[in-house]
Amino acid sequence: MTASVRPTASSRDAFSERLLKGSVRKSYAPVVDIDWAAPLDPDKFFLPPRIVSLYGTPLWDSMSRAEQIELSRQELANTLSAGIWFENILNQSLLRKMMHQDPTSASTHYELTELGDETRHMVMFGKAIDKMDAKPVRPRLYQRMIINTLPFFFRGSVLWVAALVGEEIFDSLQRQMMDDPELQPMVQRLMRIHVTEEARHIQFARDGLRKRIPSMPWYKRVWVANLNGVGGYFFRYLFTNKVQYARVGLDARAARRMARASAHRREVQISGFAPLAAFLEEVGLMGRIGRRMWRRAGFLPARTPRALTAGAAEAGADLTEEVYDGFAVLDNGDQDRRVHVRLTGHLDPIDGRFHWRGTILDAPEAVTPGPVRISIGTRTVDARITERTSQGTHSIAGVGEPPFELDGAGTSDVSVAG
Ligand SMILES: [Fe+2]
Ligand SMILES: [Fe+2]
Known part of the structure; x- marks a missing residue:
């Protein structure tokens, strides 16, 4: 067992110790920390308008406020649904990894704490979808089967990069929107809770990567630095999922096309990805191909500046x-x-x-x-x-x-x- 304890374990443990203390100081139990009985405000959005995928397009302008609110409801349900399965595979990966770890170490204990946070988040997201009277967006059977294999590949540095890709983009968008007065108070509260706990998860994943990179062989670094670009296509698929448009009665294909071509949407995505992009650049995990994929998916500015x-x-x-x-x-x-x-x-x-x-x-x-x-x-x-x-x-x-x-x-x- 001791063979799996890495040389950097002590500083990793010290870092984990700090996160554990933070978790004790500030964690939430959404079952009681959100007032699920409070009525929704029929005139408020479920995502701030400017974060809705069609905002700024002619199609958006042609919609009534009620229709716009309805689209924001469907988009939030879609995003929360993806959050649930993402947290599911993150937890599976953490549990599989833990089988090889020292159960007395602080880093193992922090991973268990994170796992607990994510479990509560899944309950919170599920309750929110229900409260919004929306239907969860479930991947198809073949997609679920693929998703369920991911924990076998999310190991080592790939796990931490995957965790960051899954967490940081949502996190930075949530930070931008949680104080928006147009937003349903229940959604504001949910985002506040999520952002607080995710901040620790992100620190933990970033620290994991920083400590691993110096001992990573070059080919692995190249692999991870380019593989992360797949995240761009995944998010583009997720954010413009046809289901959300079909559910509000729009021509789903046309709506998706419009959202993907929207300059405003690209700006939103770029701002959401910016903190993670800066981190990946800083630690040398943004490869040429990875960068190109993020750019093509609309998460990085175009290659040649317009000027x-x-x-x-x-x-x-x-x-x-x-x-x-x-x-x-x-x-x-x-x-x-x-x-x-x-x-x-x-x-x-x-x-x-x-x-x-x-x-x-x-x-x-x-x-x-x-x-x-x-x-x-x-x-x-x-x-x-x-x-x-x-x-x-x-x-x-x-x-x-x-x-x-x-x-x-x-x-x-x-x-x-x-
Ligand atoms: Fe979470
Ligand atoms: Fe998380």
Whole structure:
């Protein structure tokens, strides 16, 4: 048994100990913590209007307020239903994993506590669907069979990434909406309870990943970093499930198409995914393919910023060129300094390596040609100052992984040069 106790167990246990204390201090029993007898307000939404998938589309505008409220009710029932089966497989995975663990350790005890939280959440979601007088959205038999196999694959780092994908997007959306005055008070209360307990689950999963990553073999890291992108397609499927449109009497296919094409909807999804995207980038678990999948599913901003496309098209410039124009930290050996840079790069077909170069607009005079280190966000790479130009700027170049990110996430700080 002791063989399964990992070397990092002690710090993991200390972290779990803190979460256990937090759980004792603040946990809920939804059976008594929500007033299930209170009547619903017929004029209030079940999801804030701007979070409903069709908001901002012509179809939404053509609906009466009562119809809009009804769609929000069906969408909430759909989301809560998915929450129930997701928590079911998370609990199954935790129980399977626990069979191999030390039953006296704090991390095992925290996992059992989380399992208990999720069990109460499933009751809470089930009661809420019932209270709303809605029908749960149940996956088809073949889908349920597939879902039930997931706990066999959700192990190790895959489990923690899956937990984060399942928890963080809902969590950040719930945080955005739980104080909305348009929302049914019962739903507000439910979200408040869920957010409080999920905050600990998210910390636990993030900590699990942070501690595992240093000892992960590279191929596993690549696998996990790209596999997570499947989450984007799953959420797109879930959020635009045809059932919810059919139940309010809309043309389900047309409604789904409209929701998927909605720019507002994309914004909502991007904001929901942003905290997790930042975390995955930070810990190096956002691979190229994974990122592309999240972007295609509408959870990351489009690859090329609109300003770049428009500006470059007008200028007749080469659209394949992408430019990072923003801040960086330059370390030239004696001090770190925040500087403004414009960088670009390309994969060289001759040596097969990525070559990047550009200009530091405001480096101190004292910087001379030679080796430096440059950081943008969490990326730090070696580079070389190649010259001080006649315009008073400095040229910088490097080979290998560039300090900037041009493939989707982080495009907020990418803009067209000049
Ligand atoms: Fe939960
Ligand atoms: Fe959770």
